[in-house]
Amino acid sequence: MQDLAKKLHAAFAEAVARPATHPSGKNQDDHNAMVKQCVDGLARLSDDHRRHVDIGAAPDALTRYGAALLDQMIDSDLAHLVADLWPELHWYEIFSDPSISEALSRGLITAPISGTRGQLVSGELLSGLFLLAPHTHYPLHQHPALEIYYVLSGEVGICHGRNKSPMQIKAGDYSLTPPNQVHSLTTGDSPCLIIFTWTGDLANENWWWDEQDGIWMRTCWQRDAKGTWKVARKEHLGDDVIAHSGDA
Numbered sequence: 001m002q003d004l005a006k007k008l009h010a011a012f013a014e015a016v017a018r019p020a021t022h023p024s025g026k027n028q029d030d031h032n033a034m035v036k037q038c039v040d041g042l043a044r045l046s047d048d049h050r051r052h053v054d055i056g057a058a059p060d061a062l063t064r065y066g067a068a069l070l071d072q073m074i075d076s077d078l079a080h081l082v083a084d085l086w087p088e089l090h091w092y093e094i095f096s097d098p099s100i101s102e103a104l105s106r107g108l109i110t111a112p113i114s115g116t117r118g119q120l121v122s123g124e125l126l127s128g129l130f131l132l133a134p135h136t137h138y139p140l141h142q143h144p145a146l147e148i149y150y151v152l153s154g155e156v157g158i159c160h161g162r163n164k165s166p167m168q169i170k171a172g173d174y175s176l177t178p179p180n181q182v183h184s185l186t187t188g189d190s191p192c193l194i195i196f197t198w199t200g201d202l203a204n205e206n207w208w209w210d211e212q213d214g215i216w217m218r219t220c221w222q223r224d225a226k227g228t229w230k231v232a233r234k235e236h237l238g239d240d241v242i243a244h245s246g247d248a
């Protein structure tokens with residue numbers, strides 16, 4: 001696709017120019033500053049820095065749900081861009097480790113657009129597509145990157161913190177997850193297609209939280225050379241981490 005960086009910036013900026021269904025951050029100014037950080041990062045992507053991407057084999061979830069999700073996308077510039085880009089995307093399963101179920105590994109797939117993978121080379125902004133299969137629960141996790149999800153097709157519940165009710169976002173809505181905010185995602189009977197950005201601290205870590213026999217732990221996932229996240233280590237979930245996780 002010609003002018004991918006320019007088109008992505010313009011379409012994403014338009015998508016997040018409307019008020020979020022569920023604003024995040026300390027207040028509206030804080031929310032707006034985080035949106036601006038994302039849009040400014042997109043503006044710095046350049047078509048001068050392109051790489052070739054091998055498409056590879058389609059993961060099972062793409063074969064099952066991709067065509068219908070593509071067909072049902074909301075009518076927006078971002079959706080048109082994704083439709084044009086679709087044949088050039090390399091999809092793969094995001095998480096792979098013996099400690100999680102095969103259904104969970106197969107239920108979460110991604111196709112990078114910018115970053116360390118994807119067509120647009122960038123060290124400061126990761127973007128791409130994210131597909132969740134029906135009845136998939138992406139467990140509580142936190143990462144230092146600021147994350148925006150814009151839903152293109154379907155819907156998903158996103159929960160910030162262990163004790164809050166999920167926020168339902170559907171096609172045309174976006175969510176903003178501040179750095180280190182602990183969050184989970186859950187789909188219902190339908191799959192969901194999202195376009196996402198990660199900006200800020202892009203450290204190679206994604207911490208999953210889980211409770212074992214009444215004790216909260218967190219597991220560090222790290223990307224391998226192919227981009228797949230693998231379990232690296234596990235530790236007790238400390239009060240200092242909880243205090244900075246937006247859990248309350």
Ligand SMILES: [Fe+2]
Pocket residue numbers: 143147177183
């Ligand atoms: Fe996340």
